[in-house]
Amino acid sequence: GDSVTQMEGPVTLSEEAFLTINCTYTATGYPSLFWYVQYPGEGLQLLLKATKADDKGSNKGFEATYRKETTSFHLEKGSVQVSDSAVYFCALRNFGNEKLTFGTGTRLTIIP
Amino acid sequence: DAGVIQSPRHEVTEMGQEVTLRCKPISGHDYLFWYRQTMMRGLELLIYFNNNVPIDDSGMPEDRFSAKMPNASFSTLKIQPSEPRDSAVYFCASSLSSGRVDEQFFGPGTRLTVL
Numbered sequence: 001g002d003s004v005t006q007m008e009g010p011v012t013l014s015e016e017a018f019l020t021i022n023c024t025y026t027a028t029g030y031p032s033l034f035w036y037v038q039y040p041g042e043g044l045q046l047l048l049k050a051t052k053a054d055d056k057g058s059n060k061g062f063e064a065t066y067r068k069e070t071t072s073f074h075l076e077k078g079s080v081q082v083s084d085s086a087v088y089f090c091a092l093r094n095f096g097n098e099k100l101t102f103g104t105g106t107r108l109t110i111i112p
Numbered sequence: 113d114a115g116v117i118q119s120p121r122h123e124v125t126e127m128g129q130e131v132t133l134r135c136k137p138i139s140g141h142d143y144l145f146w147y148r149q150t151m152m153r154g155l156e157l158l159i160y161f162n163n164n165v166p167i168d169d170s171g172m173p174e175d176r177f178s179a180k181m182p183n184a185s186f187s188t189l190k191i192q193p194s195e196p197r198d199s200a201v202y203f204c205a206s207s208l209s210s211g212r213v214d215e216q217f218f219g220p221g222t223r224l225t226v227l
Binding site for chain 2: 034041042043044045046049089098099100102103104105
């Protein structure tokens with residue numbers, strides 16, 4: 001079945017540091033890939049997505065590239081801010097299926 | 113747009129009591145999802161509906177859990193009887209399927225504590 005494996009947390013970084021959160025997936029077919037973010041006390045919200053190989057999703061300074069050859073969708077940001085502190089979830093959705101398969105989430109804390 | 117609305121935001125109850133969680137999806141969305149989030153298990157999909165019809169309830173933990181969607185603007189998740197291990201944050205999400213890949217919009221969640 002489909003599965004998503006993402007970097008264990010928690011991750012703590014200083015403000016303006018470079019961020020990478022690793023995500024790899026296993027899926028049949030050609031899934032679409034997502035990063036969702038959950039701020040404290042809130043529901044998840046879509047951060048970015050990519051629908052096919054080599055697509056790059058980007059939003060709010062975050063980027064992730066759909067790498068079919070390595071089945072990966074790593075999240076990156078060049079300079080993090082305190083306001084980026086949240087839990088980040090990698091997810092996939094297979095074509096024709098409305099279900100999202102989520103990773104376990106990575107808690108990110110940015111210290112000033 | 114008001115977004116996905118869930119009520120109550122917090123619920124504290126005693127073991128054995130019935131609990132009903134409510135969700136109003138975004139108007140026009142045809143898919144509705146119920147999730148449970150715990151520290152131990154992370155985010156789990158419990159059930160989802162398409163056009164008010166349950167499509168996949170394989171994530172519902174046991175017979176104590178039931179979900180209904182009587183119309184396009186309302187869904188309930190009921191736990192009867194509740195147990196302490198049901199304590200979690202329950203999220204409702206909705207999406208619009210139009211042949212493209214679209215995002216799921218999550219509500220703020222209901223934090224359930226069963227004593």
